[in-house]
Amino acid sequence: xxxxxxxQPEMSxxxxxxxTLSCTYDTSESNxxxxxxxxxxxxxxxxxxxxxxxxxxxxxxxxFSVNFQKxxxxxxxxxxxxxxxxxxxxxxxxxxxxxTAGYALNFGKGTSLLVTP
Amino acid sequence: xxxxxxxxxxKITKRGQNVTFRCDPISEHNRLYWYRQTxxxxxxxxxxxxxxxxxxxxxxxxxxxxxxxxxGSFSTLEIQRTExxxxxxxxxxxxLAGGGQGSYEQYFGPGTRLTVT
Numbered sequence: 001x002x003x004x005x006x007x008q009p010e011m012s013x014x015x016x017x018x019x020t021l022s023c024t025y026d027t028s029e030s031n032x033x034x035x036x037x038x039x040x041x042x043x044x045x046x047x048x049x050x051x052x053x054x055x056x057x058x059x060x061x062x063x064f065s066v067n068f069q070k071x072x073x074x075x076x077x078x079x080x081x082x083x084x085x086x087x088x089x090x091x092x093x094x095x096x097x098x099x100t101a102g103y104a105l106n107f108g109k110g111t112s113l114l115v116t117p
Numbered sequence: 118x119x120x121x122x123x124x125x126x127x128k129i130t131k132r133g134q135n136v137t138f139r140c141d142p143i144s145e146h147n148r149l150y151w152y153r154q155t156x157x158x159x160x161x162x163x164x165x166x167x168x169x170x171x172x173x174x175x176x177x178x179x180x181x182x183x184x185x186x187x188x189g190s191f192s193t194l195e196i197q198r199t200e201x202x203x204x205x206x207x208x209x210x211x212x213l214a215g216g217g218q219g220s221y222e223q224y225f226g227p228g229t230r231l232t233v234t
Contacts, residue, residue: 033221035222037225044226044227045208045225095221098173102165102172102173103212103221104165104173105160105162106162107161109157110159
């Protein structure tokens with residue numbers, strides 16, 4: 001079974017500071033994709049960043065970057081220069097195969113991030 | 118590109134009633150997914166379509182649930198004889214199959230929040 005574990009239910013960070021959200025996963029596949037999604041209080045899920053497992057280089061998207069450790073099956077998200085608008089639930093997700101040619105996302109339980117002034 | 122839309126945004130129904138939700142994916146996306154999210158949890162995969170074909174259904178999708186995508190465009194999710202345990206946010210997502218780095222990225226709609234009383 002492929003599982004995604006986010007061990008931090010809640011986190012808080014001050015504006016302009018850096019915060020790291022952790023995620024571990026379990027899979028027997030060698031090639032896969034990992035994602036971080038953000039779900040603000042308005043509830044629409046937004047893709048933050050994506051990592052292909054075959055790429056050793058860590059993905060970055062502006063203030064968001066990941067630390068991907070394939071051997072350790074770890075996929076943490078770093079948010080630099082935190083902004084009030086970063087307040088949201090953050091979900092780590094593993095893309096799993098379903099059926100013969102499909103993919104679906106397997107989500108962790110999420111980390112609620114609060115950015116304070 | 119107007120994004121993924123879902124209708125209605127909120128639905129309150131009495132136990133035993135039938136409900137139907139609609140999802141309109143991003144226009145060029147040929148894959149469409151349904152997820153269910155309960156309070157405090159990450160979304161859970163229910164089913165997915167490639168064009169009009171329903172290719173995979175999760176064991177979470179009991180026989181009271183049915184999904185269609187008649188012309189490969191919009192999709193409907195129907196729940197018959199609703200139960201209180203069906204109360205959740207139902208999320209729709211779409212993606213573009215066919216290769217390329219973007220084909221694994223799923224874009225989510227705002228969801229339909231179902232409350233069964």
